[in-house]
Amino acid sequence: MKKGDGSIFLFVVQKHRATTLHYDFRIQIGDVLKSWVVPRGPSLDPTRKRLAVETQDHPLSYIHFEGQIPEGSYGAGEVIVWDRGQCLYPSDPVNQYGEGKIKFLLKGEKLKGEFFLFRTERQAGPKSKWLLMKKYDSHISYEDITQSKPSSVISLRKLED
Numbered sequence: 001m002k003k004g005d006g007s008i009f010l011f012v013v014q015k016h017r018a019t020t021l022h023y024d025f026r027i028q029i030g031d032v033l034k035s036w037v038v039p040r041g042p043s044l045d046p047t048r049k050r051l052a053v054e055t056q057d058h059p060l061s062y063i064h065f066e067g068q069i070p071e072g073s074y075g076a077g078e079v080i081v082w083d084r085g086q087c088l089y090p091s092d093p094v095n096q097y098g099e100g101k102i103k104f105l106l107k108g109e110k111l112k113g114e115f116f117l118f119r120t121e122r123q124a125g126p127k128s129k130w131l132l133m134k135k136y137d138s139h140i141s142y143e144d145i146t147q148s149k150p151s152s153v154i155s156l157r158k159l160e161d
């Protein structure tokens with residue numbers, strides 16, 4: 001898979017214990033992080049479809065955020081950087097986003113290889129439902145990486161610590 005335009009894009013997956021435990025899946029499109037809540041977390045198993053509910057865009061600087069969102073703030077609770085790295089697109093990600101099918105290749109520490117996000121509703125934007133899936137390639141795995149690799153990739157902490 002080739003890059004869209006030669007740019008290097010980034011992604012981050014943050015594990016977040018707010019009202020409920022979930023994973024915030026964020027890929028850079030343009031100069032923002034397009035964001036989805038993935039309740040069960042990403043999978044390297046190509047037979048698994050993970051519900052991904054789009055949320056507000058986040059600034060690129062959020063890639064580094066790990067710590068406590070204070071009580072009284074939206075999303076209050078603990079966040080760890082569960083994975084991060086480069087994200088490559090085979091074609092313009094802005095167009096792909098608009099068309100509701102985003103193909104991308106991740107070079108993270110845990111998530112590697114080709115994935116796609118597929119919108120299951122007509123309208124994009126916050127609260128729209130998508131599916132996150134792994135494509136078949138040499139990086140597939142049938143183990144549950146949310147269970148086998150729970151720690152932060154920057155502090156090695158687990159969310160419980």
Ligand code: MN
Nearest residue numbers: 016018024075
């Ligand atoms: Mn969250």
